[in-house]
Amino acid sequence: MREAVRRTLPVIVVVAALLGVWYAAAIIVDAPQGALAQLRPLLPAPQQVALALLSGILQPPNSPRSLIYHAAVTASSAAVGFALAFALGIGLAIAIVNVRALDRSLMPWIIASQTVPALAVAPMVVVVLGNIGLTGLIPKALIAAWLSFFPIVTSMVTGLRSPERIQLDLLRTYSAGSWDVFAQLRWPASMSFLFPGMKVAATLAVVGAIVAELPTGAQAGLGARLLAASYYGQTLQLWAALVMASLLAVVVVGVVDGARGVLVRVRGGRL
Amino acid sequence: MLRAIADLERPTGGTLVVNGMTPELARRQRAYGYVFQAPALYPWRNVERNVMLPLEIMGLPRAERRERTQRNLQLVGLSDVARRFPWQLSGGMQQRVSIARALSFEPSLLLMDEPFGALDEITRDGLNVHLHELWRTTGMTTVFVTHSIPEAVYLSTRIVVISPRPGRIVDVIDCDLGAERPLEIRDTPAFAAIGSRVRHALHGGTPHA
Amino acid sequence: MRAAAAPIAFGLIVLGLWQAACMAFQIPRILLPPPTAIAAAFGANLPLLGADFVQTVVRSVLPGFAIGSAAGFIVGLAVDASPFLRRGVLPVASLAGALPIVGIAPIMVMWFGFDWQSKAAVAAVMTFFPMLVNTVAGLEAPGAMERDLLRSYSASPRQTLEKLRLPAALPYVFTALKLNTTLALIGAIVAEFFGTPTVGMGFRISTEAARLDLDVVWAETFVAAITGSALFFGLAYLERIVTFWRPAFQTGTAKEL
Numbered sequence: 001m002r003e004a005v006r007r008t009l010p011v012i013v014v015v016a017a018l019l020g021v022w023y024a025a026a027i028i029v030d031a032p033q034g035a036l037a038q039l040r041p042l043l044p045a046p047q048q049v050a051l052a053l054l055s056g057i058l059q060p061p062n063s064p065r066s067l068i069y070h071a072a073v074t075a076s077s078a079a080v081g082f083a084l085a086f087a088l089g090i091g092l093a094i095a096i097v098n099v100r101a102l103d104r105s106l107m108p109w110i111i112a113s114q115t116v117p118a119l120a121v122a123p124m125v126v127v128v129l130g131n132i133g134l135t136g137l138i139p140k141a142l143i144a145a146w147l148s149f150f151p152i153v154t155s156m157v158t159g160l161r162s163p164e165r166i167q168l169d170l171l172r173t174y175s176a177g178s179w180d181v182f183a184q185l186r187w188p189a190s191m192s193f194l195f196p197g198m199k200v201a202a203t204l205a206v207v208g209a210i211v212a213e214l215p216t217g218a219q220a221g222l223g224a225r226l227l228a229a230s231y232y233g234q235t236l237q238l239w240a241a242l243v244m245a246s247l248l249a250v251v252v253v254g255v256v257d258g259a260r261g262v263l264v265r266v267r268g269g270r271l
Numbered sequence: 272m273l274r275a276i277a278d279l280e281r282p283t284g285g286t287l288v289v290n291g292m293t294p295e296l297a298r299r300q301r302a303y304g305y306v307f308q309a310p311a312l313y314p315w316r317n318v319e320r321n322v323m324l325p326l327e328i329m330g331l332p333r334a335e336r337r338e339r340t341q342r343n344l345q346l347v348g349l350s351d352v353a354r355r356f357p358w359q360l361s362g363g364m365q366q367r368v369s370i371a372r373a374l375s376f377e378p379s380l381l382l383m384d385e386p387f388g389a390l391d392e393i394t395r396d397g398l399n400v401h402l403h404e405l406w407r408t409t410g411m412t413t414v415f416v417t418h419s420i421p422e423a424v425y426l427s428t429r430i431v432v433i434s435p436r437p438g439r440i441v442d443v444i445d446c447d448l449g450a451e452r453p454l455e456i457r458d459t460p461a462f463a464a465i466g467s468r469v470r471h472a473l474h475g476g477t478p479h480a
Numbered sequence: 481m482r483a484a485a486a487p488i489a490f491g492l493i494v495l496g497l498w499q500a501a502c503m504a505f506q507i508p509r510i511l512l513p514p515p516t517a518i519a520a521a522f523g524a525n526l527p528l529l530g531a532d533f534v535q536t537v538v539r540s541v542l543p544g545f546a547i548g549s550a551a552g553f554i555v556g557l558a559v560d561a562s563p564f565l566r567r568g569v570l571p572v573a574s575l576a577g578a579l580p581i582v583g584i585a586p587i588m589v590m591w592f593g594f595d596w597q598s599k600a601a602v603a604a605v606m607t608f609f610p611m612l613v614n615t616v617a618g619l620e621a622p623g624a625m626e627r628d629l630l631r632s633y634s635a636s637p638r639q640t641l642e643k644l645r646l647p648a649a650l651p652y653v654f655t656a657l658k659l660n661t662t663l664a665l666i667g668a669i670v671a672e673f674f675g676t677p678t679v680g681m682g683f684r685i686s687t688e689a690a691r692l693d694l695d696v697v698w699a700e701t702f703v704a705a706i707t708g709s710a711l712f713f714g715l716a717y718l719e720r721i722v723t724f725w726r727p728a729f730q731t732g733t734a735k736e737l
Contacts, residue, residue: 010568018572042591105490112709114662119582120669120682120704123689124697128512131692203578210580214673215686222583230586230674238586246579253578279628298634305632311625314725315647324643328635356725 019046040235052240064219065237067244073221075248077137078209081144082202088145089152089201096153097160097186098178110153118146119208123215140221144208148201155197159190192271195260202252210245222248272433273384273416277305290379301329303380304373308388310365312357312372319344319353322372329376343371346405363394367401374409381413388418396454399425403452420473421457424448424465432472442472513695521695522702528684529703536668536681537707539596544603545664549657551604552611559612560619570616577609585671594675599682602671603664610663614656618649651726654719661711669704 026045041048056067063069092110096103122143129139163185171181213223222245229238264271274280275287278294289297297303304325312321319340326336344350347367357365366386373381387395399422406413406426417423423430424446432442446465448456456462495515501507502514513521522529559565584605588598622644630640672682681700688696720729 007567010564010566011571012568014565014568014572101486104486106487108487109491112705117662117666117669117701117704117708119666120685121697121701123673123686124694124701127689127692128694199578203580207580207582211582211670211673214670215689226583226586227674230589235590242580242583242587245583249579250575277632279631298632301634303632305629307625307629309625311629313626313644313647314727315723325633327643328630328633328639358725358727 022046040233042235044236044239048236049239049243052236053243056237056240056244067222067225067240070220070222070225070241071244071248074206074209074213074223074245075252077140077212077221078144078202078205078248078252080137080141081208082148082205084141084145085148085152085201085205086198089149090156093153093156093160094182096157098182107157110150114150118143119211122208122212126212126215140209140212143212144205147204147208151197151200151204152194155193156190159193160186162193163189188267191263195256195263195271199253199256202256203249206245206249206252272438273382273414276414277303277382279305297380301325301376302378303382304376304378306366306369306373306381306383306386308385310357310362310369312365312368314357317354317356318349318360318368321357321368322375324372325376339375339377340371343375344368346374346408347371347401361394363390363398366390366398370402370405374405374411379412381411383413383415385416385418387422395422400454402426407450420466420469423469424462425452425454425457430465430469432469434473442468444468444472513698517695518698518702522699525696525699528696529699531679532681532684532700533703533707535596535677535679536599536672537665540599540668540671540680541603541664541707543596544600544668545607545660547600548604548607548664549611549660552608552656553615553653555608556612556615556619559616566616566620570613573609573612577613581606581609582667582670585667585674588671589675594677596680599668599671599676599680603667606663606667607660610659611653611656614652615649618652619645621645621652622648650723651719654715654723658712658715658719661715662708665704665708665711 023045026041026043026048029043030041030045044052053067056065059066059068061069092106096106125143126139129135129142167185167189168181171185174180176184209221210223210226213221214227222241225241226238226245229235229241260271275282276289276294278298287294290302292300292302312318313324316324322340322343323336326339331339341350341353344353347370349364349367349371352360352364357368360368370383370386373383387398390398403426415423415426417426427446430442430444430446431440432444433439434441444465448461448465498512499514499516502512507514555569559569582602585598585602588601588605592598592601619641626644626648627640630644635643669682669685672680673686676683681704685697685700688694688700723729
């Protein structure tokens with residue numbers, strides 16, 4: 001109990017302090033234009049954002065003003081993208097660890113691929129795919145996949161390579177085949193490395209899905225909502241959409257953490 | 272108990288007097304040097320600068336720092352590697368650097384916490400002889416913690432045997448093997464007698480499981 | 481150099497296949513231009529690319545990267561001074577780093593205008609959190625033994641910071657710096673999707689993509705990739721020099737004297 005208090009109290013204090021500073025700043029910044037009563041404040045106060053957020057959530061789910069609807073659209077592209085990245089990433093990691101040639105020729109390119117700002121290429125990907133008839137979810141999922149691919153591959157490769165020499169030697173004394181080495185040792189050992197990578201990948205998938213919605217004036221999704229609000233000067237809705245996007249990221253991380261918790265319990269308390 | 276002397280831990284009861292002062296005062300006055308189980312050298316400093324570390328903290332002038340460092344490196348026989356970095360040295364050499372560092376500000380008391388425990392027996396024997404020579408040269412009071420009975424008997428003038436949990440002093444044995452101690456002394460009957468006394472005290476301290 | 485042979489060979493093979501496929505299958509230029517077309521577009525548009533580069537990289541990315549990283553480091557030092565603050569700020573900062581920070585771009589535009597300042601602001605915010613988290617982690621890295629050593633010398637907190645914790649924190653700081661090059665670049669470019677004067681890499685990419693002038697888009701992407709790589713590897717090189725003592729970089733072997 002004391003430990004729980006010790007860990008959460010500082011966070012609560014810091015968050016409360018930040019909210020306080022935000023509130024004070026809002027009053028100061030908006031004062032010339034008539035404080036907090038206006039519709040398009042330069043810096044909305046926390047409660048204004050909270051109200052706008054609530055109003056956005058409570059809209060009927062198929063209305064274009066419903067934040068839930070937009071969040072769902074973004075989440076679906078992010079989820080598909082993440083799934084793609086996961087499948088591809090794990091598969092590639094296994095291949096890299098098992099085939100030396102792939103490791104030497106492919107890994108540097110995978111690392112280099114991250115220096116290409118994938119988000120910068122988003123407009124092109126969307127447009128190109130649109131031209132061959134692939135619109136909507138697929139281009140967004142592809143961009144989300146490209147972004148979240150890297151953390152999964154690198155964390156999985158590190159994890160698959162993590163077993164110590166003596167553990168590998170032990171299996172050799174059992175004449176274990178490479179499948180056994182993989183299934184009994186490398187795969188379980190990689191889990192503790194994979195999950196932090198998946199957390200990063202999940203948040204990147206959300207970011208990718210959002211940014212992919214920007215270039216072609218998409219109608220649905222949180223990125224589209226951000227763009228529209230920015231275009232029409234709807235400050236409060238802009239902030240509300242941003243908070244919604246953040247909530248989505250938190251939920252997504254929570255899902256990955258939940259999965260990790262299940263696995264930890266199955267494994268008996270430790271990954 | 273070693274950590275309590277060093278003021279790295281607080282005793283729960285009783286008093287401790289170090290050189291006529293409390294442990295904390297002794298620490299502030301830098302009255303002792305401490306050698307840990309691991310060398311604890313800073314990898315971004317070369318050997319010379321590692322030995323200089325306490326002198327920098329004490330604020331000694333540069334010339335004196337260099338002079339003392341060179342002197343102490345010579346004492347442990349590592350003048351040749353002054354410019355190398357810790358990871359370029361073997362475990363035994365690193366531990367010697369750590370000893371030189373502990374000696375560099377010329378404390379009146381040397382505290383050593385199982386300094387040779389992580390090393391192999393051959394290196395350990397060499398370092399034991401080395402330490403003994405060092406002690407004869409400097410005459411510094413040394414408190415040495417070890418789990419090895421032969422090491423304790425070889426190095427000490429007085430052995431304090433402490434039982435395992437709870438740690439209580441079981442016996443204090445005077446070890447009068449003389450100042451000259453070549454390694455062969457370990458084969459003498461006097462050595463064995465003291466050793467078996469220590470062993471007896473250790474086993475007598477706890478009931479056999 | 482030998483380590484570079486395999487990936488370079490692989491890359492060249494891919495390039496060759498790409499060129500051949502484009503020519504053999506008559507892949508429409510709209511879908512995937514051959515490498516030669518991209519090179520041509522690169523050459524033809526050099527002044528434009530140069531102007532965009534200056535606007536985005538020189539005016540937005542570099543200042544944003546510098547400000548965000550410096551701020552993250554300084555706040556990290558401040559947070560480190562109090563265990564209470566550390567316990568409170570670290571979870572909040574880690575969470576903030578996971579959020580889609582690029583989303584603040586429209587707000588930054590609203591506050592700082594259309595020009596490079598808003599883009600630099602986005603880059604700064606994006607680079608702030610990783611640096612903060614890593615600085616605090618790095619300052620905490622030294623183990624109990626190293627700290628006991630300094631305690632036995634009766635070293636002041638400032639001396640401990642200067643002689644032990646700052647050097648020990650450097651590897652973490654460099655990790656964050658390397659990550660931040662990518663983040664700053666992405667932040668600035670994506671921020672330009674939200675509104676910018678008629679120059680800048682993000683602006684060029686989104687407008688040329690909409691006009692299906694994909695050669696220019698590919699050329700800009702190429703410049704972005706080169707910039708990102710150059711910054712990243714430049715920092716990696718610097719890291720190797722400054723933190724030469726890390727186990728990962730060691731080549732010396734132990735010899736018994």
